[in-house]
Amino acid sequence: MGAKRSAALAVMVLSVLGASCASTPATQPRGAEYKVALISSMTGAASPEFSETPQGFDAAIGEINAAGGAGGHRIVGKVYDDQTNPAIVIQVVQKAISDGNQTLVSESPLFFLAAKFPQQAGIPVVGGGFDGSEWGTPGFENMFAADMGSNDPENPPTSQIGSFMKARGGTVACSWGYGISPSSTQSATNAMWSALAAGLRKGVLDTSIPFGGVDFTSSALAAKAARCDAIWSSTDVNSSVALTEALHNAGVEVKVNIFSAGLEPSLVNGPAWPTIIGAYFTTGFRPVSIPNDATRQMTSSLATYAHRPGSSFPTYAIYEAYVAIQLVAEGLRGATSTSSASMISSLRSLTSWNAHGLLSNTIDYATVFGHGTNPACDWYLRAEAKGFVPVSTALFCGNDLPGRSGKMAP
Numbered sequence: 001m002g003a004k005r006s007a008a009l010a011v012m013v014l015s016v017l018g019a020s021c022a023s024t025p026a027t028q029p030r031g032a033e034y035k036v037a038l039i040s041s042m043t044g045a046a047s048p049e050f051s052e053t054p055q056g057f058d059a060a061i062g063e064i065n066a067a068g069g070a071g072g073h074r075i076v077g078k079v080y081d082d083q084t085n086p087a088i089v090i091q092v093v094q095k096a097i098s099d100g101n102q103t104l105v106s107e108s109p110l111f112f113l114a115a116k117f118p119q120q121a122g123i124p125v126v127g128g129g130f131d132g133s134e135w136g137t138p139g140f141e142n143m144f145a146a147d148m149g150s151n152d153p154e155n156p157p158t159s160q161i162g163s164f165m166k167a168r169g170g171t172v173a174c175s176w177g178y179g180i181s182p183s184s185t186q187s188a189t190n191a192m193w194s195a196l197a198a199g200l201r202k203g204v205l206d207t208s209i210p211f212g213g214v215d216f217t218s219s220a221l222a223a224k225a226a227r228c229d230a231i232w233s234s235t236d237v238n239s240s241v242a243l244t245e246a247l248h249n250a251g252v253e254v255k256v257n258i259f260s261a262g263l264e265p266s267l268v269n270g271p272a273w274p275t276i277i278g279a280y281f282t283t284g285f286r287p288v289s290i291p292n293d294a295t296r297q298m299t300s301s302l303a304t305y306a307h308r309p310g311s312s313f314p315t316y317a318i319y320e321a322y323v324a325i326q327l328v329a330e331g332l333r334g335a336t337s338t339s340s341a342s343m344i345s346s347l348r349s350l351t352s353w354n355a356h357g358l359l360s361n362t363i364d365y366a367t368v369f370g371h372g373t374n375p376a377c378d379w380y381l382r383a384e385a386k387g388f389v390p391v392s393t394a395l396f397c398g399n400d401l402p403g404r405s406g407k408m409a410p
Contacts, residue, residue, distance in 0.1 A: 044084025062305030160398025162198030170230025
């Protein structure tokens with residue numbers, strides 16, 4: 001499964017009680033402000049991944065409003081912090097609805113816990129489809145994953161990761177994921193399915209890592225005993241770095257080490273950088289190091305409206321929020337009114353969405369709901385002494401593997 005379809009994020013599965021009593025926001029006349037809420041994890045355990053999300057949110061809103069708005073409407077955004085807390089995410093989603101926001105932007109690993117509230121209120125939700133299967137579950141057609149279109153509840157693996165490993169000399173695959181996170185567990189399992197399909201042997205598949213874990217001593221010893229040389233870590237960057245360091249200290253001879261998260265400027269030349277050099281990082285968003293008009297516009301908007309210097313390339317979370325607001329604007333341009341029903345209808349009619357050139361896949365929202373894009377494509381970058389360098393300007397793609405699922409272990 002491609003990186004953007006398998007971002008390893010910490011999620012906690014808890015039962016959720018309660019129901020929304022909010023009503024759908026009223027239609028506003030042309031020229032009126034259009035209120036959008038960002039739900040993300042600016043603090044708490046997931047903040048290292050998501051604290052910069054508002055930068056992408058603000059940059060896209062500023063860019064769109066400077067051009068006259070979308071569909072004649074000026075977008076007004078408000079940020080809500082779920083604190084990476086299962087109870088708080090329910091509260092802030094309900095608050096965002098009661099505040100009259102007309103669309104919610106979800107960039108939270110916990111949003112699945114509160115997804116039923118906008119669904120019951122009939123309010124459109126756009127954002128990152130990384131947290132759970134609600135983005136493709138029947139009954140949740142109000143949700144539009146701006147990064148991958150939709151989510152297949154069966155979460156089929158693709159051939160992409162295994163093919164990449166094999167092409168770089170991998171022979172024995174090892175994969176790790178967080179036990180508390182369904183998306184991380186499935187990603188780690190899917191990576192193993194992909195490796196086996198490419199002809200690699202199974203070494204270690206460990207989906208019991210505690211969230212945020214950094215003690216990989218026993219994992220490294222198991223990897224050495226299994227002679228693993230192709231590594232996939234479906235964890236956050238801190239855990240992936242710790243795993244890489246443990247493998248190095250144990251003398252594991254790694255040929256290809258793939259991080260599913262961590263493509264961030266703060267990592268370059270940091271304390272762990274010498275150990276990370278040689279590792280690969282995946283992304284479903286076009287890197288600024290492979291520029292086009294869309295990356296140049298994004299860089300300019302981040303500098304102007306979020307005060308982010310061009311020398312600091314955007315993180316995963318910044319891309320996610322920026323692309324989500326661009327999708328909101330595209331929906332507004334095609335809507336006949338600002339009612340939720342009209343906005344949902346407009347978004348569902350988009351048949352060739354690629355965030356103006358920022359996405360690795362083109363999405364047809366008229367047909368994608370309930371499954372993902374196939375083939376799934378990503379760019380790969382390699383950590384080198386001077387920073388992250390694209391392996392190729394071309395995409396690496398993979399097709400779904402029939403008869404396999406992240407819900408069953410290989």
